[in-house]
Amino acid sequence: MKFVIAPDSFKGSLTAKEVALAIKKGISKIFPTANFELVPMADGGEGTVQSLVDATAGKIISKEVVGPLGSKVVANYGLLGNSKTAVIEMAEASGIGYINKTTANPLITTTFGTGQLIIDALDHDVDEIILGIGGSATNDGGAGMAQAIGVHLLDSKGQELTFGGAALLQLAKIDTNNLDSRLNNVKIVIASDVNNPLTGKKGASAVFGPQKGATPEMVQQLDKSLVHYSKMLQKYLHKDVATLPGAGAAGGLGAGLLAFTTAKMEHGIDIVVNYSNLKSKVQDADFIITGEGGIDFQTQYGKTPFGVAKAAKSIAPNAPVIALAGYVGKGVDVLYQNNVMDAIFSTVSGAKTLDRAFKDSQADIAQTSENIARLIKKLTH
Template structure:
């Protein structure tokens, strides 16, 4: 029997397994069914949480750490990385300014900030990199990226010349942006932003109204933050000439791209595609006979720029055009929509009616079992 070449490129199962752990379970299932199979594991991420880990694994480098602050100003130690050649520095916003790190405190939707991420980025610039990759996702704040600018040395001033407080609330009072203290290399390097959404900065589909509630914002808070982000966008355009209100993806991570695109000339990129290229997925797919991916919930968002969507498109464009199978905690996307997106099949790891805690405990075994069963179908 000829060797089956299998690519295993899942996202994490949040709250259960990392992407690397998911990949290992699936690989075990493949080998249980076809011991001779050649399996390539490429843990993936969509540009948000977990992207740093995916790149560390792909590059074979070790993370650095730096003292900074979390989204509500408490001391925190965050990781960052550089590529093997030292040219690219990687900052994952969730490391410093992520929502899980402030889950032990009452939500502060108006005051939470990305300043800590800016302080990490300052350290990365000090390391002499030529470009900075900022992985967006999992943010606890809605500050339009203002905190990152202040972490890099900028000052946001009101009409009296007084610095406004951190957080989205302060954006409603900003009258002037003082960049005199900005890190000297901030505008000399290339900035790339890995995003996993296409939402604009403001409006019905913007950062505050769509994502504010998961950060503790009430309807009133979301409306206030949306107005504040609109004022921020107007100021940025006045100061830099760059419009960001309707920029696709500007609503990611509480509006972070708005500040970085306008002030630092950052480029937004689809996170899943960026990670796929970094880990060598297109090359791995060239002679694959089967592809596994996976995530906690396979739903309508999964085929709109998430990991499964990116893998399906790359597989369709590869010479081998291998079938793509999704293994997920739950499968909510109807089969015709999955097929339309290039997904061959999607299976839930749930064996039947089961409590969530029980399913989380059984996730590794279920992933391995399902992978074995699917592999046995491949001739």
């Protein structure tokens, strides 16, 4: 019997690989001679680097870069097992984890560090970069990233713009003569499930700015800056990216990547399914086990368990897909439609505090997996 175990992380407690190992531990008690294929997964957000590194036997690279507030931080990114593909989470360099209520100021936060990670990946001679752009602290339209990869953003006096979204209102000229030429030969894939445009009521500033500390006045100022920025991009690069779906992701980093590189956007889970070779691994599977910290009706919108289930059913339609979650929320019935998922189980053993649930998660996942395996044995023997 073959089990393909392809979960996401249980955020706050276990990585995707640790979840997979806990599931295997539980099932192995009942099926000690079974064949197990462990495929750590992610959906393009937090944990994508670690999941793809684990899935491909790659390695983690650390780099000191400029953080969102201008101070130095140490950011990690992954080099996959083929040594030719880098996977970067922009949050490692420019993420909201580097700010707090006191320091949050999207007028000045920058994506410069994310650009530095791109350059470091190029220095490792990669020919492909996967870039997850969730969890940003920034609202600079990717301007800092652009400056890091060689673009000069100049004011009316020919001076380089300072960091941050507010400074974009002073943008008078875009000079791409020093843009790193290696980017012409590298495929860049943006992992994002955000469809917001760059500007307007559904744009980066209005929708995501408040999460990063923007007051209503700041939102108006930042949106005005990004409108001007988009006009300059059109004037100097002849690219109209403002209204493209996803341009507003990560405070407009999506727009910057689409404007200054050859990047294309894809759903995060689709990227991970592809690079982990999940479909080939489920071809002869008897059962597919997936999971995430929480599962509810929103899981159908690009989250890992639903993406895994769809990919698995497209290849092995008769293999049951079972999902585990610490929290099973409202509306999960929708996940059973069209024979996508076959069963969803909560792993939490009894009433407990969130802190206790985190501490017990490994043992609880193993126990739930063992219980599922006992049922499978009863039904198949």
